[in-house]
Amino acid sequence: xxxxxxxxxxxxxxxxxxxxxxxxxxxxxxxxxxxxxxxxxxxxxxxxxxxxxxxxxxxxxxxxxxxxxxxxxxxxxxxxxxxxxxxxxxxxxxxxxxxxxxxxxxxxxxxxxxxxxxxxxxxxxxxxxxxxxxxxxxxxxxxxxxxxxxxxxxxxxxxxxxxxxxxxxxxxxxxxxxxxxxxxxxxxxxxxxxxxxxxxxxxxxxxxxxxxxxxxxxxxxxxxxxxxxxxxxxxxxxxxxxxxxxxxxxxxxxxxxxxxxxxxxxxxxxxxxxxxxxxxxxxxxxxxxxxxxxxxxxxxxxxxxxxxxxxxxxxxxxxxxxxxxxxxxxxxxxxxxxxxxxxxxxxxxxxxxxxxxxxxxxxxxxxxxxxxxxxxxxxxxxxxxxxxxxxxxxxxxxxxxxxxxxxxxxxxxxxxxxxxxxxxxxxxxxxxxxxxxxxxxxxxxxxxxxxxxxxxxxxxxxxxxxxxxxxxxxxxxxxxxxxxxxxxxxxxxxxxxxxxxxxxxxxxxxxxxxxxxxxxxx
Amino acid sequence: xxxxxxxxxxxxxxxxxxxxxxxxxxxxxxxxxxxxxxxxxxxxxxxxxxxxxxxxxxxxxxxxxxxxxxxxxxxxxxxxxxxxxxxxxxxxxxxxxxxxxxxxxxxxxxxxxxxxxxxxxxxxxxxxxxxxxxxxxxxxxxxxxxxxxxxxxxxxxxxxxxxxxxxxxxxxxxxxxxxxxxxxxxxxxxxx
Numbered sequence: 001x002x003x004x005x006x007x008x009x010x011x012x013x014x015x016x017x018x019x020x021x022x023x024x025x026x027x028x029x030x031x032x033x034x035x036x037x038x039x040x041x042x043x044x045x046x047x048x049x050x051x052x053x054x055x056x057x058x059x060x061x062x063x064x065x066x067x068x069x070x071x072x073x074x075x076x077x078x079x080x081x082x083x084x085x086x087x088x089x090x091x092x093x094x095x096x097x098x099x100x101x102x103x104x105x106x107x108x109x110x111x112x113x114x115x116x117x118x119x120x121x122x123x124x125x126x127x128x129x130x131x132x133x134x135x136x137x138x139x140x141x142x143x144x145x146x147x148x149x150x151x152x153x154x155x156x157x158x159x160x161x162x163x164x165x166x167x168x169x170x171x172x173x174x175x176x177x178x179x180x181x182x183x184x185x186x187x188x189x190x191x192x193x194x195x196x197x198x199x200x201x202x203x204x205x206x207x208x209x210x211x212x213x214x215x216x217x218x219x220x221x222x223x224x225x226x227x228x229x230x231x232x233x234x235x236x237x238x239x240x241x242x243x244x245x246x247x248x249x250x251x252x253x254x255x256x257x258x259x260x261x262x263x264x265x266x267x268x269x270x271x272x273x274x275x276x277x278x279x280x281x282x283x284x285x286x287x288x289x290x291x292x293x294x295x296x297x298x299x300x301x302x303x304x305x306x307x308x309x310x311x312x313x314x315x316x317x318x319x320x321x322x323x324x325x326x327x328x329x330x331x332x333x334x335x336x337x338x339x340x341x342x343x344x345x346x347x348x349x350x351x352x353x354x355x356x357x358x359x360x361x362x363x364x365x366x367x368x369x370x371x372x373x374x375x376x377x378x379x380x381x382x383x384x385x386x387x388x389x390x391x392x393x394x395x396x397x398x399x400x401x402x403x404x405x406x407x408x409x410x411x412x413x414x415x416x417x418x419x420x421x422x423x424x425x426x427x428x429x430x431x432x433x434x435x436x437x438x439x440x441x442x443x444x445x446x447x448x449x450x451x452x453x454x455x456x457x458x459x460x461x462x463x464x465x466x467x468x469x470x471x472x473x474x475x476x477x478x479x480x481x482x483x484x485x486x487x488x489x490x491x492x493x494x495x496x497x498x499x500x501x502x503x504x505x506x507x508x509x510x511x512x513x514x515x516x517x518x519x520x521x522x
Numbered sequence: 523x524x525x526x527x528x529x530x531x532x533x534x535x536x537x538x539x540x541x542x543x544x545x546x547x548x549x550x551x552x553x554x555x556x557x558x559x560x561x562x563x564x565x566x567x568x569x570x571x572x573x574x575x576x577x578x579x580x581x582x583x584x585x586x587x588x589x590x591x592x593x594x595x596x597x598x599x600x601x602x603x604x605x606x607x608x609x610x611x612x613x614x615x616x617x618x619x620x621x622x623x624x625x626x627x628x629x630x631x632x633x634x635x636x637x638x639x640x641x642x643x644x645x646x647x648x649x650x651x652x653x654x655x656x657x658x659x660x661x662x663x664x665x666x667x668x669x670x671x672x673x674x675x676x677x678x679x680x681x682x683x684x685x686x687x688x689x690x691x692x693x694x695x696x697x698x699x700x701x702x703x704x705x706x707x708x709x710x711x712x713x714x
Contacts, residue, residue: 464682467650475647485656485682492684505651513636513653 013077013088019118020139021066021073026114028065032058078137080151085125087135099125099135101156105316107149109309111142116307121145125152149311153296195298195364196353198289203282206355209328210278213270286354293367298338298352312350316340317368318487319458322361326451336361338368339458339489370457373445377438383479386495387432393473394428395421437493439507444484446493456491458484460511463491468501484508566630566641572671573629573692577622579667585614631690633701636708638678640690652678652688654708662698674698678705 043050076089084100120139287304297313319339338350398421406414431450438445447455465485480501484491592610632639661677675691
């Protein structure tokens, strides 16, 4: 009863969609596989009884799981109020959490496979509080989820144009009506032309470049796991010796050409498996990738089985990162990420262009309020003393190793570490010219990378602190590292001549100090 | 290269006089080696003299376990007498005499109209500026040692990943409170 009274001035508490407990029960079945398998294998010796026991265990666990998810669903309520969103949950111990609209950085919708079959969606309120403290409503009907997201955004907007929300009595009477109202203006911008999409051909190219041999690691892990269940001793040396002995006979019989062909086939096999892995992963993640510029911010939808729908408000973009790989760079492919305040939840990285040409990146960049470095921008390289010191420090270990080996073991052995030292020194000498930065009146650019350039573009006013750092070597050699306080990411420029570092800091601070934090993130 | 000169100069006098030397030489400002010229900023303000004493107590507290350990080793007499205890005693003595003054001399701050500059570090120098407009919240902390010496630590929190908190130790407690008020008045009210 007390809850009724306290809730009198709030919107009524609501349950999530009734179907969501079914979804949760089904998702729970997946976690039953191993316990049931364990029951089966432990009783394997007793024949058909094992099947019976496993089935019984499965039934009991499923019933129990369904009951638990039903109770959880019953006890989970949320309410959308004038000032905040409240969630009460917990079967035995109750938790009540309230998140004010001002603290909600963003609302994202996520659909994994099973909820998608039921037309449900998980609504996630990102507060940027670092990790697990965000509110997640699992699950609402798709339309309801969209409406709730629009409502929250409308509330946040109202708070910006101050006074409007306070004067609005509808806010306390209930969210549903408002949500419907807010949904219609949102429908219009959806028709806008997307900023970036990936068709199937692009996705295929991307997948091939996402070459990955991770599948072998997974297979190896699985065989270790299977070790438990199967009478196949993967670490048994005798087994392998006998297998190898058989294979050796086979290999020897093939002759040289056969062996060479076998090796080539093996390499091809690796290439095919690696590319296939990359393709599958890319297709799953980036299927139907769509980035749009809506009034609320950048809206990104992607995913084959798990479809995510994320909106990143443009004013929360702190900086952008343009990266590439050593091979795809030769073909002109790049990727672009946003560095954003609401990035704390690790899985939702803010890739806005996963795979595109530079001229496709630029419109997105411009839409986010960033400009690419133009011809006139004055690039500064790192100090030459920094280059020298990096070469010395980098190769010192191998040079010492070479001396040690050459003097105490055998002069010829010194050659290997010497070559390694030379390679490091060469790479560092050569990569120096790729370490560069530039400053225009609004932004700072920093680029590094020998084989593939990695570029960061940050808006100066969105930096939170500027630090000049000097280690013992740097102090004596007259260069410094400039560390910039970037929310949601790191940005530092090493090896700048000390005078230049302080000059940069002075220039940037004159920009930063003019505005307040609360203005730049609105 | 001229960066190292004042550092070397402060290292030049023998350990016994070093304790007092920097204090006399740099009465008000300039612990930072001509860095100011490059920056164009105002001179650095020194920290409260008691902070040096607090640092010294800290070093002594850190040294005590090592000295006790070396004395115990000495008792067991596995090694010839004095092989362990003597070097450790010398290192501890030098650290207790030299380290606090050098650390103290390397630190400083500058409070401008719209920003705070904090300088610290002997080997690894860091020179940080936080604009007041980017401060999220402010702490004034006082540990037991600091309370005894009447000093406090001012901490500014920012939203940046690097320098998410910038600490300025060794301020007189009342000054730290005043600085906090001063900085807070610059932060425009956003949300509660």
